Amino acid sequence: MAQLLYLGLSFPAQPHKISASSSKPLKLVESTHGSKISISTTSKCSANRLLKTQKLNLEVSPHRAVSAVRLMRIEFGGAFADLLNEKGKGSGENEMAYVGRTLGFRTRELNDQDLRLVTDIVGGTIRWRRYLDHLISSISHDKDISSMEPLLLQILRVGSYEIVKLDMPHYAVVDENVRLAKVALRPGAGNMVNGILRKLAVLKKNESLPLPKVEGDDRAQARALATLYSHPVWMVRRWTKYLGQEEAIKLMIWNNSEPSFSLRANHARGFSRDDLVTQLNALMVPHKPSLHLDEFVRIKTGLQVVMHAGLLRKGLCSVQDESAGLVVSIVDPQPGEIIVDCCAAPGGKTLYMASLLCGQGMVFAVDINRGRLRILKETAKMHQVDGVITTIRADLRQLPDGKPLKCNKVLLDAPCSGLGVLSKIGKPGWSVSLQHVLHRS
Structure with a gap:
């Protein structure tokens, strides 16, 4: 099948790679055999530039190009990091199409190492954005980086994170990000990336990063701590007030550490924890059984491997905190019971309770959000528990008068601040919507 590549930018404030005067997107059509290329354009110069750009594309690091584009989509397009991580599902299958539309070129496809x-x-840059932005603005001549071109800023964030937090070889980080900036933007942007990242690498090597000092009044200290540990100022002030500064710092350090995840084997699919353990062993994913729940297994790394193996997509297991599982264990669903889950979406506890009914009984899943209930219904089919789940879109405060329900048990896990999942923001399997709410960076 012929490959069709449209060149054009999805975001403003980025120069068009082909021709500023052209009003039509440029198309490149390549035959199946790759022997014939026809270009539709009004300018021979534009065609030459296109071919030159194509040649350079193979020299651009694919994981850095994709990382920059994903960060753009998350910050400006409201995308979710966990959905972007699943190849072949949703927007993930069009990864390079997004790269092409945003940068004006494609790179080679991502392999498993690139995707990891x-x-x-992406997750680390989201979590440490306030800290990274402080470093960039301290080194940059223009201290107000909010006015910087969006793509240029994302490239600088990616490079800064690689140098400061991943300890990658500095020469490679600088060289690859400079090349990306030059090809995606212009030579001058590459020179700017080169200057900032080289200086940052020297400062990191000499252990002299320009970090704020925790001094002054309470507000000034909170701002410094918020930068050092990349948390919102209001949150630092609240935790310091109630816990003291020492405990608040410990909590922020814990939030920024690598979290562990739990997988729940789906009993409704006839998939036991032993089956899950067998699969994890075959995938070489380190794990250990939960100390509290028979269906749960803890993993520290390897969630991406589990996702790519299709265990989540097939409904054999799901990512679920043991804390949520413990809530369900208190409800203790029994076959034949009718249970009302009052604030059900997105439905993790609903699905778990339904699996324990063994096809007998009913869980009424009540929520005010239509979209989240739709996702719950789709997941219930995948987990093969849709026969015992009935979704009801309603405001719980009005439900008793409008549609009374008779039941054996009621679960009311009312919406809270969401701070309990803060440590998992930006990690695979977890969306970053809370990030925008908290303005963590």
Whole structure:
């Protein structure tokens, strides 16, 4: 099948790679055999530039190009990092199409190692953005980086994270990000990336990064701590007030450490924890059984491997905190019971309770959000528990008068601040919507 590549930028403030005067996107059509290329354009110069750009594309690091584009999509397009991580599902299958539309060129496809790096870099950059932005603005001549070109800023964030937090070889980080900036933007942008990242690498090597000092009044100290540990100022002030500065720092350090995840084997699919352990062993994913729940297994790394193996997509298991599982264990669903889950979406506890009913009984999943309930219904089919789940879109405060329900048990896990999942922001399997709410960076 012929490959069709449209060159054009999805975001403003980026120069067009082909021709500023051209009003139509440039198309490149390549035959199946790759022997014939026809270009539709009004300028021979534009065609030459296109071919030159194509040649350079193969020299651009794919994981850095994809990381920069993903960060753009998350910050400006409201995308979710966990959905972007799943190849072949949703927007993930069009990864290079997004790269092409945003940067004006494509790179080679991501391999598994590239994808792991993308996940690490994107998640880490989100978590440490306030800290990284402080370093960039301290080194840059223009201290107000908010007015910087969006793509240029994302490239600088990616490079800064790689140098400061991943300890990658500095020469490679600088060279690859400079090349990306030059090809995606212009030579001058590459020179700017070169200057900032080289200086940052020297400062990191000499252990002299320009970090704020924790001094002054309470507000000034909170701002410094918020930068050092990349948390919102209001959150630092609240935790310091109630816990003291020492404990608040410990909590922020814990939030920024590598979290562990739990996988729940789906009993409704006839998939036991032993089956899950067998699969994890075959995938060489380190794990250990939960100390509290029979269906749960803890993993520290390897969630991406589990996702790519299709265990989540097939409904054999799901990512679920043991804390949520413990709530369900208190409800203790029994076959034949009718249970009302009052604030059900996105449905983790609903699905777990439904699996324990063994096809007998009913879980009424009540939530006010239509979209989240739709996702719950789709997941219930995948987990083969849709026969015992009935979704009801309603405001719980009005439900008793409008549609009374008779049941054996009621679970009311009311919406809270969401701070309990803060440590997992930006990690695979977890969306970053809370990030925008908290303005963590």
